[in-house]
Amino acid sequence: MLIDLSENPACIECGLCREVCPVFQIQRQEEYGPRGRAMLGTAGSQTLIFYHCTLCRACRVVCPVGHDPGGEILRTGLISAGIETEANQMMIANIRQYGNPFGPLAEGELPKTLTCC
Amino acid sequence: MESLESLFQPGQVSTRAETKVAYSRDASRIQGSCHGVVWPETVPDVVHLAQWAAETRMDLVPRGAGTGLCGGATPQNSIVIDSSRLRQIGACDIQSKLVVVDAGVPLDQLSRTLRPDGLFFPVIPGSHRSATIGGMIATNAAGLHAIRYGRMSDWVEEVVVVDGEGKVQRLSGGDRKAFAGREGITGMIIQATLRLTEVPKSRSLTLFSFAHLAEMLKQVKELKTNSALSALEYLNPHAAALVGWTAKHSVLAEYHSDEGEIRDPAEMANLWGARESLSARLTQAGFPISEDPQFPPEALEDNLDWLTVQNIPVFGHLGVGILHPRFLLEDARITELYRRVSASGGQISGEHGMGLKKRQWASEALKAEVLALKRQFDPRHIFNRGKLC
Ligand SMILES: Cc1cc2nc3c(=O)[nH]c(=O)nc-3n(C[C@H](O)[C@H](O)[C@H](O)COP(=O)(O)OP(=O)(O)OC[C@H]3O[C@@H](n4cnc5c(N)ncnc54)[C@H](O)[C@@H]3O)c2cc1C
Ligand code: SF4
Numbered sequence: 447m448l449i450d451l452s453e454n455p456a457c458i459e460c461g462l463c464r465e466v467c468p469v470f471q472i473q474r475q476e477e478y479g480p481r482g483r484a485m486l487g488t489a490g491s492q493t494l495i496f497y498h499c500t501l502c503r504a505c506r507v508v509c510p511v512g513h514d515p516g517g518e519i520l521r522t523g524l525i526s527a528g529i530e531t532e533a534n535q536m537m538i539a540n541i542r543q544y545g546n547p548f549g550p551l552a553e554g555e556l557p558k559t560l561t562c563c
Numbered sequence: 564m565e566s567l568e569s570l571f572q573p574g575q576v577s578t579r580a581e582t583k584v585a586y587s588r589d590a591s592r593i594q595g596s597c598h599g600v601v602w603p604e605t606v607p608d609v610v611h612l613a614q615w616a617a618e619t620r621m622d623l624v625p626r627g628a629g630t631g632l633c634g635g636a637t638p639q640n641s642i643v644i645d646s647s648r649l650r651q652i653g654a655c656d657i658q659s660k661l662v663v664v665d666a667g668v669p670l671d672q673l674s675r676t677l678r679p680d681g682l683f684f685p686v687i688p689g690s691h692r693s694a695t696i697g698g699m700i701a702t703n704a705a706g707l708h709a710i711r712y713g714r715m716s717d718w719v720e721e722v723v724v725v726d727g728e729g730k731v732q733r734l735s736g737g738d739r740k741a742f743a744g745r746e747g748i749t750g751m752i753i754q755a756t757l758r759l760t761e762v763p764k765s766r767s768l769t770l771f772s773f774a775h776l777a778e779m780l781k782q783v784k785e786l787k788t789n790s791a792l793s794a795l796e797y798l799n800p801h802a803a804a805l806v807g808w809t810a811k812h813s814v815l816a817e818y819h820s821d822e823g824e825i826r827d828p829a830e831m832a833n834l835w836g837a838r839e840s841l842s843a844r845l846t847q848a849g850f851p852i853s854e855d856p857q858f859p860p861e862a863l864e865d866n867l868d869w870l871t872v873q874n875i876p877v878f879g880h881l882g883v884g885i886l887h888p889r890f891l892l893e894d895a896r897i898t899e900l901y902r903r904v905s906a907s908g909g910q911i912s913g914e915h916g917m918g919l920k921k922r923q924w925a926s927e928a929l930k931a932e933v934l935a936l937k938r939q940f941d942p943r944h945i946f947n948r949g950k951l952c
């Protein structure tokens with residue numbers, strides 16, 4: 447299913463979605479939950495926290511107003527502003543320099559660090 | 564602030580800008596200002612924090628899920644203590660129907676844990692997905708089944724609280740006035756022993772709708788004599804129209820028996836889902852201010868009539884007289900509503916608490932009670948300063 451984001455109802459900050467968020471379940475901090483992220487988005491923050499979203503949309507499923515967290519849009523904002531995670535920066539540098547995301551690899555060597563966005 | 568950070572593990576304190584934004588208000592959206600957040604993981608963590616605050620005079624704001632609707636968990640240049648890492652549920656004593664839970668346990672998590680034992684905790688606010696046991700005790704939450712099961716204070720056997728001097732106090736149900744509905748001003752609730760009840764053998768629902776208020780209230784009176792009744796929820800015509808229902812006085816009755824018209828579990832879940840999304844949908848429809856007056860039964864007709872004539876959307880727990888009229892921001896009619904509540908001998912806060920939002924309406928009696936409690940539990944005023952009154 448393609449998700450239509452052209453009309454995304456605003457988050458009304460009720461907090462009913464936080465328990466389904468896998469990131470909140472680990473961090474247990476409001477800023478890593480869907481409401482916190484929405485508040486940061488509204489406040490115009492450009493923060494690496496936006497990368498801490500699995501884009502699973504479990505929050506949207508339970509949201510009484512159907513707010514979509516729009517993780518891709520928030521990330522696009524970060525990318526345009528040149529705000530990247532260290533892992534991402536390393537991956538890009540490795541691809542440029544070695545043609546793979548892992549860095550220098552000897553013939554037949556398996557990568558020890560998985561660098562990923 | 565440095566000395567605060569030295570008291571805890573690095574991941575337990577944050578003064579980052581992002582944290583401060585996310586904790587700067589609760590579901591009331593009353594804006595506050597957060598100095599930082601602490602996530603205690605043990606009782607000594609809370610004790611150390613309370614002692615630190617007593618020394619530094621910093622205000623501490625206990626916070627559960629932040630679903631509160633009157634700014635009780637909104638910080639005012641304060642440190643927020645978030646209970647979200649206090650999540651243990653003890654073994655359930657099936658014989659005596661008791662369970663010990665940490666304050667940060669969300670109600671739905673508790674319900675899921677209890678289900679295999681055939682027991683449940685019956686105080687169920689519309690926010691049950693997230694609302695924590697600590698927050699529910701601190702607001703003395705009522706909710707969807709209050710007509711049968713009452714409110715939190717009826718179900719709490721004991722609480723463990725860290726008070727304003729960093730002392731750990733074990734308070735029994737008899738001391739409930741010190742913690743239930745006190746919105747965190749007497750200390751941080753850490754743990755509670757809750758009474759449980761058996762899951763009913765059957766459930767069913769009927770959705771009634773009425774063209775006239777008097778006709779509806781007559782039916783409600785009759786429904787209330789039914790011993791199987793377990794919920795009596797209301798929606799006035801204006802609210803019904805805003806959420807796409809027929810614009811009539813609607814009453815959702817739940818029975819712990821098969822006598823309701825709807826018995827299919829999926830259909831019932833759908834209807835409850837629609838009921839539970841009302842608050843959010845009315846906010847979305849442009850009525851963000853949620854009040855929670857409780858009217859005595861004899862005052863319901865006159866006040867429901869006034870609300871409906873004023874075109875104010877209303878829903879609520881009609882069975883216990885708790886209504887949720889919804890208002891636009893800065894609606895002058897809220898003052899008139901409170902005047903009506905006082906005149907009818909009702910309560911300004913039926914279930915949400917006073918928080919920051921309603922403190923100007925606190926009675927002299929409440930102010931005197933709060934002062935006495937503060938002297939006893941928090942003489943240095945470190946817990947939730949300026950809340951309630
Ligand atoms: C959609 C929706 C529906 C709702 N339906 C209902 C309903 O049917 N019935 C009802 O009663 N309420 C309802 N509420 C209001 C709210 O959910 C309740 O007040 C709930 O009990 C708050 O729990 P919480 O964990 O979110 O507490 P919070 O909002 O975090 O805090 C509420 C108050 O309790 C204090 N507090 C929190 N945890 C502790 C602790 N461990 N120790 C001491 N003090 C503490 C805070 O300082 C604050 O004053 C609803 C809210 C929403 C958004
Ligand atoms: S989409 Fe992101 S914010 Fe929503 S539940 Fe999934 S991880 Fe959490």
Ligand code: SF4
Binds near residue numbers: 463464480
């Ligand atoms: S995303 Fe939806 S459920 Fe979550 S806080 Fe916002 S409005 Fe509530």
